[in-house]
Amino acid sequence: MTSQILSFRLAGQLCGIPVLEVHDVIRGGQKLTPVPRAAPAIIGILNLRGRIALAISLRRYLELQDAPRHAASMSLVIEHNGDLYCLAVDSVGEVLSLEGKAGPVPPVLDANWRRSVTGVWQCGGELLAQLDVRGMIGALCLPEDAITAAEKK
Numbered sequence: 431m432t433s434q435i436l437s438f439r440l441a442g443q444l445c446g447i448p449v450l451e452v453h454d455v456i457r458g459g460q461k462l463t464p465v466p467r468a469a470p471a472i473i474g475i476l477n478l479r480g481r482i483a484l485a486i487s488l489r490r491y492l493e494l495q496d497a498p499r500h501a502a503s504m505s506l507v508i509e510h511n512g513d514l515y516c517l518a519v520d521s522v523g524e525v526l527s528l529e530g531k532a533g534p535v536p537p538v539l540d541a542n543w544r545r546s547v548t549g550v551w552q553c554g555g556e557l558l559a560q561l562d563v564r565g566m567i568g569a570l571c572l573p574e575d576a577i578t579a580a581e582k583k
Contacts, residue, residue, distance in 0.1 A: 444556050488519055492546060510568075532560050533551065
């Protein structure tokens with residue numbers, strides 16, 4: 431079985447997600463509108479070809495240090511439940527064709543990474559962490575009925 435994984439980097443770590451989950455790749459520098467009282471990982475919203483997209487910093491989600499201000503960034507656009515999300519990453523690599531299945535998540539990973547990684551791949555001398563971006567989006571963006579239920583308590 432071959433898996434097609436789009437590779438990218440976060441704070442030097444090689445990461446990836448299935449290429450079929452990626453709607454688009456865009457360069458950083460888009461004008462973001464802040465979202466008051468949002469989780470720290472939510473860095474704003476932006477207009478992406480007439481649709482509103484929620485921008486999420488994967489560095490912040492994984493509790494990594496923010497990239498230097500002058501550093502270039504890119505975003506992976508994901509469509510999830512009909513909504514667009516821009517996942518800010520440091521750089522985007524290439525589509526990798528990986529044989530077999532991802533290995534198990536190493537127990538020595540930080541808790542934030544263990545929660546967010548579905549498996550690891552051996553790629554040319556380093557490990558690629560395959561991220562569960564849909565799970566991460568779900569953890570950040572609770573459905574309205576869940577929010578309403580929490581407010582009633």
